[in-house]
Amino acid sequence: MGIRDQFQDKAKELAEKAKASGKQDEASERASQAADQAQDRARDAFDENFDK
Helix, strand or coil: CCHHHHHHHHHHHHHHHHHHHHHHHHHHHHHHHHHHHHHHHHHHHHHHHHCC
C-alpha cells in the first residue's frame, strides 16, 4: 500500500467519523428539544390544574 492510499484511507475514515458525529449531535439536539417541550407541557398542565 502506497502513501497515497494510506492518506486516502485516513481521509475516508475521518469523513465517516465526522458524518457519524454530526448524526449524534443532531440526535442529541432533538432529544434536548423534546425534553424542553415536555417540561413546558408539564409546567402548563400544572399551572392549568392549580389556577382553578
